[in-house]
Amino acid sequence: MILVLFDIDGTLISTDGAGMRAFHRALQETFDIRIENQLIRPDGKTDPLILREILEQNHLDDRLCSDSQQEMFSCYLEFLEDEIAKIMKSGRIQILPGVSTFLKALSSESDFALGLATGNLEGGARIKLKNAGLNGFFHFGGFGSDSEDRTELTRIAILRGMHHASPGVVDGAFVIGDTPFDVMHGRNAGAFTIAVASGGYGIDELRACGPDLVLPDLIPAESIMSFMRTRM
Ligand SMILES: [Mg+2]
The missing domain is CATH 1.10.150 (DNA polymerase; domain 1)
Structure with a gap:
């Protein structure tokens, strides 16, 4: 898993x-x-x-x-x-390119478990995701309400994910984020990292912080999933 x-x-x-x-x-x-x-x-x-x-x-x-x-x-x-x-x-909440397809593809495979590692308070995360229609994909996570320190909340997300998936069946974790902080703290928490340039940082800035993979967007789902499987 x-x-x-x-x-x-x-x-x-x-x-x-x-x-x-x-x-x-x-x-x-x-x-x-x-x-x-x-x-x-x-x-x-x-x-x-x-x-x-x-x-x-x-x-x-x-x-x-x-x-x-x-x-x-x-x-x-x-x-x-x-x-x-x-x-x-005014219809301005935006699901970023490739996200819906990627989440559906991941959740249809039994070897992936989807969670959150976000600086948002859990309440804030849920308000945002509910209105985007994405809440149901995420059953566990680490949040800004768990810790001010992103490494620590990412560790908490991993522990909750292991509990969710039942202990012993988790092979590893990936953090997917749009900033150098996601990459640095994901790595510090022991996860592989994928940086996506769909936020405020460009491909080169993200590549400079050494993630395992850098992408312009989360497309295509199949090749990102096979990349993650090869790392396990
Ligand atoms: Mg972000």
Whole structure:
């Protein structure tokens, strides 16, 4: 059995900035800060790490505690529902090229188990995937709500995948993501890595971080699946 752990934003879907708009609204509600020009690049980072970096940038990191983080994230999930509902009205949620076919192909084979390794809070991941119609593909995962550290949440995803698949039958894991962070933390967690240039990073930038495979998109499904099988 091969565990295939997907990043969400830039890898499976694009939500046209809805996540960051919800994040900024929650920052204003909780910490009373208005973000005009965000200097933090969020892709590849976990939600708790993005929060920490934005507060540090605004010299408000002394206000970060478990209570304020909890308040911020519960606001964020409410605003995320709202922001996603807005983009759904104008049809701007986008499933990235090849993704639907690839997920269907993987889930129809008994030697693959599909999970998530994402910096999104689990609640945020599920809101995004539900609205994209992809939630049902993923029965386990590691999330930003499990750890601020992407290596750690990827390890958690692997452990949950082993439990899901029943221990002893897992041969290895692949992480599929769109940023150098997905590659670095996937590798640190002991997974093989596939980088896909469907997010904010180009092929050359992704290749430079040494993934096992670099692709412009998740097409064609059959050759990606046979690549994964040859690595086991
Ligand atoms: Mg991503």
